[in-house]
Structures are given as C-alpha cells and as structure tokens.
Amino acid sequence: MIEFFIFSDCQEKDGHPLPPKRHQIEGGNLTLTSLHETDRGIYECFATNEAATITAETELMIENLTPRPPYNLTANSTETSITVRWQPDEYMLTGKNPKVGYLRPNLEYTVWYRLTDAPEWRTMRILQKNVMEATIQHLLPGREYEFMVLSQDKHGDGMFSKQIRFSTQPSKVIVEDESAVAGARENDNHPQQPQQQHQQQQESTGDRNIKAPPAPPPPHANSLSEPWNLSAINNQQGWLLHWEHPVDGLDLLRHYTVRWWKEPEHHLVGTVETFDNYYQLRHLKEGATFKIQILALSMDGEQIPSSILMIQVPSHRKTRILLIGSSVGVAFLLCALIAFLYVKRSCLFHLFSGGINDVNSGDGAACSTSIDDGDDSEHSHDIEKINNT
Structure with a gap:
C-alpha cells in the first residue's frame, strides 16, 4: 500500500486512469493497494479554482522488481563492427522533458546478437555499469545481424528488448577484387608482354610501403573453415587471446574450444568453451612456454583446428629478487x-x-701555586722577627 498527499484530484502522468478498485482518494490522500509492477510511474496531482490550476508531480518506483526491458534501440555500423545504443525503460517520458524519471543504480546490460540466418545467439556483457551502448567487433562485412539487449540488476534479469536488425557496411576489398577480376578477364582478351605487365604492376603499387594483414584461409565449400589470425596480448590479468571468425560456414558454428599445453612436457593445462572470439588466460606459470590452439566446433560435431600459437611467459622472480x-x-x-x-x-x-676540562685544571693549579708562595713569604717574615727579638 502506498499513500500520496494530493490537493483535489490525481491521475497518472501519461493520462492513464488510476487502477480501478485499488485506489482511494480521501482527505487529500491517494492510497494504492495491492501494488502491481504496472503501477510504477509518474503521478500528477492538481487543484483547480476560479483563479488558476496548480499541479504537483511525484514518482512511484517499486524497487524490489526486476528492471524493465531497454527500448529505443538504434545502431550504426562499419565494415566489421556495429554500435548499438539503447535507453533504459526506467525513463518515464513526459510531454515537457523527454528524460524525466528515476534511473536505477548499478544496472548491467548484456547484448545478444547473431547473423539473421544463424540459429544460435552470441552474447557480449557490458562490464561498466549504466553504460547504454556497445560496439560489437570482428563482424563479417556486408551481412545482416540481429540484436537485442537484456537488463540486469541485483534483483535478477529483466526482459529482453525488442529485436532490431542492422547490416555491416559492404567490404571495399570485395569491390577491388571484383575490379581486379574484371581487369584480369580483359587481360585474357588482350594479352600483354611480361615486361609491360611488370611495369604496370610497379605503377599501380607505386612507392607505398603497406604491410598487408594476415590473409584468411582459402574458402571451404559448404563447410566450416578454421579460425585464423590467432594472437595473444599480455595484460594485467594475464594473456588475452583473440582470433578471427571462420571465413566460411559461420552459420554452422556451434562454439569455440580453447586449449593450451605446457611445453616441452606437452601437458594439457586447460580446456574451455566460449561463444566469443576472444578469451582471457590467467595464472600461467612464469618462465614457462605454452602452446595454444582454437577449435571451431560445427553443428554436426566436426572440430576444425586453428594454427598453433606459442607464447613465452616472462619470469618476474629474478626481477623481484633484484628489487x-x-x-x-x-x-x-x-x-x-x-x-x-x-x-x-x-x-x-x-x-x-676534554679541552674545556684541561683549561679549568690549569687555572686551578696556578691559583694554588700563588697561594703557596704567599704562605712561604709570610712564614719567613715571622722567623726574622723572632731572631731580631
């Protein structure tokens, strides 16, 4: 039960009527009983006389419920990434301010995405709280993806947002390849001398010194190809592994399996499954060598291995000893x-x-010597007086 102090009448801000049989207006108070989740919102209380109408607003939040689903999903894209933005449904829209309302603290979000023709979803959890956008990297160019966002807090998982579809930009490399193919066909129709071809290649390349990225593996007809471009970056948590999705058959991919061995014993240290194309390795032994491989598991159970990556974990023991x-x-x-x-x-x-003590002792000796000399003179004077008598 909840009570509001009101002037003369009250209604919900968005114009909906008060819940029937669950509200009571008496003595300037509005009382709601048997609260439902739909009761939360902004209420407007007003009083009217011949001179004017005054209003007051208050917001009712029910905190022990799971959060509402995000809404108003928007996106933009590049060739290999899509950025998704959304708004939390805790914002209550009003006619004056488009963002008036209570925003729950410590809201967390998880973005679910997949190719529109893929059967399984992938997830990307947003680590920072109350961040309402995410960029999904390493997507295929010129493909359509489907997105939805799940909100979470300490009370549990909320509901999914509405799904949206968005496409990555078409790859420029494909266009260049098509033009190259067209040029090759034209060259087939009009063959050139080898020297002339070499000269044209030099003119086309010019003096540019461009290091090309690793080439993807050759295509596999109607099958899942292997993960490629496996790399490892040393960070504070350990080693961050990253690889590129298979070029072909991505819709057949079930998940990835990461395996790593300690060399030269070839001891299998760990195996883990993931839906992402990255994984954080932790607690690797210092001063040891590890072999890493990624397996792409298809829907029919076939395992396609990637190339092997060797990493040498530096030893910090000597550094600590020296420190x-x-x-x-x-x-x-x-x-x-x-x-x-x-x-x-x-x-x-x-x-x-010691120097001060020596000076003091010298003065005392001089004084005593002078006193002794005076006594001797007086004694001799007395003896002379006695002899004269």
Missing part, C-alpha cells in the same frame, strides 16, 4: 651512514668537552 636485494642494500647503506654520523658527532663532543 628486494637492492632495497636491502640501500637500507644497509643508510644504516651505516647514520651510524657513522652518530660516531663522528660523539667524538667531536668528547674532544670539545
């Missing part, structure tokens, strides 16, 4: 310097104190 040794050496030198300064200060203090 600890250097720290201990520096600490020892500091202690020795402090001890030397302390001893030097003590020696100077003792030398200075």
